[in-house]
Amino acid sequence: MSHAEVERVLHYPMTPDAPLEPPAEWAKLRQECPVARVTLPSGDEATLLTRYEDVKQVLADPRFTRQLTADDAARISDSDTGVFSSEMASVIPDSGEGHLRWRRLVGRWFTAKRMAALRPGIEAMAEQLIDDMVERGQPADLKASLGFPLPVYVICDLLGVPAADRDRFAYWSDTLLNLTRYTQADMDAALGEFVQYMAAHVAAKRAEPGEDLLSELAKSADEGGLTDAELIATGMGLLVAGHETTANMIGKMISMLLADRSRWERLLADPSLVRPAVEEALRFDANSGFGLPRYIPEEAEVAGTVLPRGTTVVCSMAAANRDESVFDGADEMDLGRSPNPHLAFGSGAHSCMGQALARTELQVVLEVLLRKLPTLDLAVPAQELRRVDGLVVGGLSEVPVRW
Amino acid sequence: MKVRVDEDKCCGAGQCVLLAPEVFDQREDDGIVILLDAEPPEHVHATVREAAAVCPAAAIELSEGA
Numbered sequence: 164m165s166h167a168e169v170e171r172v173l174h175y176p177m178t179p180d181a182p183l184e185p186p187a188e189w190a191k192l193r194q195e196c197p198v199a200r201v202t203l204p205s206g207d208e209a210t211l212l213t214r215y216e217d218v219k220q221v222l223a224d225p226r227f228t229r230q231l232t233a234d235d236a237a238r239i240s241d242s243d244t245g246v247f248s249s250e251m252a253s254v255i256p257d258s259g260e261g262h263l264r265w266r267r268l269v270g271r272w273f274t275a276k277r278m279a280a281l282r283p284g285i286e287a288m289a290e291q292l293i294d295d296m297v298e299r300g301q302p303a304d305l306k307a308s309l310g311f312p313l314p315v316y317v318i319c320d321l322l323g324v325p326a327a328d329r330d331r332f333a334y335w336s337d338t339l340l341n342l343t344r345y346t347q348a349d350m351d352a353a354l355g356e357f358v359q360y361m362a363a364h365v366a367a368k369r370a371e372p373g374e375d376l377l378s379e380l381a382k383s384a385d386e387g388g389l390t391d392a393e394l395i396a397t398g399m400g401l402l403v404a405g406h407e408t409t410a411n412m413i414g415k416m417i418s419m420l421l422a423d424r425s426r427w428e429r430l431l432a433d434p435s436l437v438r439p440a441v442e443e444a445l446r447f448d449a450n451s452g453f454g455l456p457r458y459i460p461e462e463a464e465v466a467g468t469v470l471p472r473g474t475t476v477v478c479s480m481a482a483a484n485r486d487e488s489v490f491d492g493a494d495e496m497d498l499g500r501s502p503n504p505h506l507a508f509g510s511g512a513h514s515c516m517g518q519a520l521a522r523t524e525l526q527v528v529l530e531v532l533l534r535k536l537p538t539l540d541l542a543v544p545a546q547e548l549r550r551v552d553g554l555v556v557g558g559l560s561e562v563p564v565r566w
Numbered sequence: 567m568k569v570r571v572d573e574d575k576c577c578g579a580g581q582c583v584l585l586a587p588e589v590f591d592q593r594e595d596d597g598i599v600i601l602l603d604a605e606p607p608e609h610v611h612a613t614v615r616e617a618a619a620v621c622p623a624a625a626i627e628l629s630e631g632a
Contacts, residue, residue, distance in 0.1 A: 223623075266578070267596035274592040275580030442620075502619035512577050514622035519580035 175201035175211055175477065176342075176453060182548040182559065183415075183422055185449035189213055189482040198468040201477065204342050207237035209456070209475040210465075213482035215489040215506070217466050221478055223511025227457035229257045236458045237475035239555075242347040254396040262512070268388055269397060270516055272321070272376045278519040281317065285524060288316055289531040297535075297566070302542035305562040309532075310413035311406075314524055318405030322398060323375025324364055329406075331360070336403045337554060342453065344553035361398045365391060376401070401517070409521045411551070411558030413528050416444035418562055419496060420529075422545035429498055431537055434530065440498040441525045446484045446505035447496045450550055450557035454479040455509060480506040481557075536566040567611050568629045569618075571601045575625035582617035582626060589614055599625065 177186035192199050192213045201211040212218050221227045230236065232253050256262040289309065296308035312329070319326040338345050338353035345353075365377060372378035377398050380389055389397065420426045420440070430436055457476045462469060470476065484505045485493045508515035515521070532539060541548075542563035551558040569589065578597030582590035588610055591600040606614055618626040 267598070270578040270597035271593075271595055272597075273580070274578065274594075274597045275583035275587075276592060278580070279584075502616040504620045508579070508622060510622050512623065514577050514579055516578070518622075519584060522584060 173199060173201045173211070175203055175209070179449065181546055182550050183419055183449065183545060185481065185485055189479070189485060193482065193486055197466050198470075203237055203477075204240045205238040206241075207475070209237045209477050210470060211477050211479060212465065213479050213486075214466065215483040215486035218478045218480055218483035218506055219510045221457060221465060221476060222455060222480075222506070222509050222513065224463075225258055225512070226461060226463050227459055227476060229456075229513070230458050230460065231456055231475070233458055233460065233473075235473040237456075239453070239456060240342045242341060242345070242350050254392050255400065265389070265393065265397075266512070266516065268380065268383060269376075269401075272379075273516050273519055275519045278523045281321075281520075282523055282527060284320075285313070285317055285527045286531060289313055289528055290535065293531060293535050301565040302563050303565075305417055305564045306410070306414040306559065307561070309528065310417075310562065311410040313413065313528065314406040314409040317520070317524060318402060321375060321405070322377050322401060323368065323373045324377075324398075324402070328360075331356075332402055332406070335360075336407045339399075339403055340407060340555040342553050342555055357399055358395060361395045361402075362391075365394050365398060404515075405517055405520070407556050409517075409524050411556055412445070412448065412521070412525060414559050414562040415448050415450060415557075416441065416525060416529065417532065417539075417564070418541065418545065418548055418559060419444055419447060421539065421541045421564070423496070424540065426496060426498060427533075427539070430529070430533055434533060436498050437526055437529050437533070439501055439503065441522060441529060442503040442505065443496055443498055443500050444525070445507035446490070446500070446503055448507065448557075449481055449485070450559070451481040451507060452557035453477070453555040454481065480509065538566045539564055540566070567606060567608075567614065567631075569601060569604050569606065569614060570627040570629075571599045572623075572625045572627070573598050575623045577623040577625075579622050581620050581622070585617045585620075586610055586613040590617065 177188050179186040197214045197217055199211045201209055203209050212221060256265050292309045292312055296303045315329045316326050335353050335357040338350045341350055365381060368378040369381050372382060380394055430440055455478045459470060459472060459474050462472050487493045508518040542565045549560045551560050576599045580592055583592055589603045589606045591602055593600055618628050
């Protein structure tokens, strides 16, 4: 990259040439400009990190906070009620003892053992959804038929909220995850409705506890655990995080595996590769979304560059996951890759709490699809898949398949 | 192989339990790691190494050889 090019303002996120490919800029940035100045959709400036070591270090470093509501923090989008900067985001303790307490109270619900216990239910649900899809006939949209509803049913069940309300959740999530798609008025209205909905739900669980996560958390709240505001924010956060990310990932994973059908055939021949294949799909996903923003209230150094206090740093885990210095053949999808220390779920104390759930859902979907629809294929050329634009979470708008 | 875990670092992601349930578990009340076997048998060494490599909190330490 020439000096002039480095000085040219880079707009983030960048757009790739093809729906499943990374933007060409990532490789250049990793090699030549690992600490890059970028302009966000809001027009504010931030510092973009694309190397594995830097992203991993910053995500695990408590000096890089999640206080995106600070006066001099960069705004992600034009609106200020998004998932990273809303009141909701700041209710849940960001660091220290408070965060640890919250994390452990909620984290106990997402242990590997609990997720393993959910597996048979998730499997039955996946089978039912696939049967329904087959009955409606081909071609079908795998995202609408399976990718979206499955995680929604699972998280609704876990939280004890009715899955029948899923269309409203989907809209509320999209507005919270907005980059450029919705107006401030849309977002304010949706956030208001969502808070009201969850507050009513928490109140109902207090009055008549069930066996779900929110009922249990409400009980522990009475013992000095979480405040009502924390409970409501936790419910909203889990609902958004619990479906949007995995819903999109199912569609992207299957698309990546079918885009080069030899990958699908390799899995048919050796289903024991399902586990590492899911990890590799998580690593290889070049469309995972915005990444994670952090804010430094004090000066800090990354990769030999001093960042002044007040800097907003954006960690691109997807770019870091393609770092050749860590992953041999980083631009190849290797279904047997092991170990695969990708950063798709972040790193350190804030790494994704729902990762065991996400892994379980992705593994089950893949197992059931391989078993029930071995002839599955994309119904359009991979180049014609369309990305969802304008949201913090990346996805494909449809995944047309036949079998 | 000797395994050590750092409960303070652990973020409860559960990767180790998914990979090597013979060696790792999580506490019921907060999801923090429990080490079941500090000197696991050879046939699980590969998965234990993988668990240490992918732990998002770098909370698993191995000493090999001895």
